[in-house]
Amino acid sequence: MVTWYYRSVFDELEDMRKYLEVLNQQIYGTTPVALLPAAGGSVVKMLPVQPTIRPVDVSENDDEVVITAGMIAGIAKKNIVLELINSRALEITCVQTDETTQENGGYYHREHTIQSMTRIVPLPEPVTEDGASATFKDGVLEVHLKKIAKGSRGKIPVD
Known part of the structure; x- marks a missing residue:
């Protein structure tokens, strides 16, 4: 065997x-x-x-949800994209590109750097993009989203 x-x-x-x-x-x-x-x-x-984890704070008031997020250092406001994926999730994306070229004695030194960040933030209540606002100041993004009004409950008759 x-x-x-x-x-x-x-x-x-x-x-x-x-x-x-x-x-x-x-x-x-x-x-x-x-x-x-x-x-x-x-x-x-x-x-x-x-790994650097950017802080994101989600708070809610009576009629809105407020998201406060720290962003990449040196990011410009034009490079930030906010997208409401659905009524319970917000996607924050930013991309910063920088290119430098130096000439030294007939040689060229070219550097191209890309920094990017994408965060999907779960929201505590359903929201809508109607009436939403966002501000960006000193590297901090603040987004205000209006909550969806809760519909009235009622019985549905069966025929």
């Missing part, structure tokens, strides 16, 4: 998943204080770059 010992592709994928979890824990699971050098010691790891 012959016994074959082999690993399936699913075992390899599971090993890879575990390895990535360990790497993720090493990068994002440590505190920046733990990564600072001790007195007279040397740095073993670099401080991790945490």
